[in-house]
Amino acid sequence: MKSISVHLDRLVRGLSKLPGIGPKSASRIAFYILKMRYEDVEALAQAMLGLKLNITQCSRCGGIADGEICPVCADETRDRGLLCIVQGAKDMLTIENTGGYRGLFHVLGGLISPLDGIGPEDLKIGRLVERCREESIREVILALNPTIEGDATALYIARQIQPLSIRVSRIAHGIPVGADLDFTDTATIVRSLENRTEL
Amino acid sequence: MKSISVHLDRLVRGLSKLPGIGPKSASRIAFYILKMRYEDVEALAQAMLGLKLNITQCSRCGGIADGEICPVCADETRDRGLLCIVQGAKDMLTIENTGGYRGLFHVLGGLISPLDGIGPEDLKIGRLVERCREESIREVILALNPTIEGDATALYIARQIQPLSIRVSRIAHGIPVGADLDFTDTATIVRSLENRTEL
DSSP, X not given: OOOSOHHHHHHHHHHHTSTTOOHHHHHHHHHHHHHSXXXXXXXHHHHHHHHHHHXXXXXXXXXXXXXXXXXHHHOTTSEEEEEEEESSHHHHHHHHHHTOOOEEEEEOXXXXXXXXXXXXXXXXXXXXXXXXXXXXXXXXXXXXXXXXXXXXXXXXHHHHHGGGTOEEXXXXXXXXXXXXXXXXXXXXXXXXXXXXXXX | OOOSOHHHXXXXXXXXXXXXXXHHXXXXXXXXXXXXXXXXXXXXXXXXXXXXXXXXXXXXXXXXXXXXXXXXXXXXXXXXXXXXXESSHHHHHHHHHHTOOOEEEEEOSSOOBGGGTBOGGGTTHHHHHHHHHHSOOOEEEEOOOSSHHHHHHHHHHHHHHGGGTOEEEEOOOSSOXXXXXXXSOHHHHHHHHHTOOOO
């Protein structure tokens, strides 16, 4: 592959490292950037750096925040008896954006994964148990992915919290709404049978 | 949609404007950037601005260049009798990256499109005719997209150049290599029949 411009190549290489962007998309985006107004490119570059420089970790839930505490933890109207446990800040945002949850969150910062050398002490599980003791939480909802690591982490957390006589639940795993049984994988169908609900 | 961080929102909004990136991909990329090292984010931001600041137009072919002349025009080993006409610098790069073309390029900077108010005088067609007169070009290959605008532009250029007794050709439009006739659209099949080649 012959190079026409080192500046173009540098940007295409940089963009290709981002998730979901291959060399073709990267090239397409680079040419788009070439046509953008300089102020807009500068704003985008500043937004990238601004994110890295200004985002902090919420001191209560461990999610992302612009200041000391994130807007969810700061919101006095939320149900402070419900605590939803998520793997990362992205999952917190995904649930938040549905608009269907009014409780608080706790971000673990990962999942227990012995293969990757991540044990319970590497995650914010100790802080979670602390919160369960200090705050007036009546139910902990585990919203972890249904993988081996997610299952192991859910089990571990459940064992830590059950002695505190707090209800521990897990979000339902089953057939997605609108999906076809015929196109659903075996593991999901088995889960949906196990977790069937009475009508 | 509740906002967790204005910095995150700003970047997601900025990224969503790029081609092929929707709000979900933008959010995924933003969280990836959040985990990147600051130096790497800075390098990416610099690459964006560097592209805008340093890329110039090649004074010969009208494509992109880091300096006065692009590497293709500067390369003395290229076949200077062949001139491939493309719509934009991106198409030039696409053809160049195949490694199958050893001639020179001429970038029009668009296609004739009366609906968008783009006439021949808005494109580098005058400069093309000039090049055909001044340089020792024996064949002009039109590599324009097979759209109404591409066809009109190809026809217009052919009429301008034919009086100079330079051969004018157009790249073949037909069934893509490896594609199935059954999945090919009617217009392409009709073109492939019209442009059939003798064996």
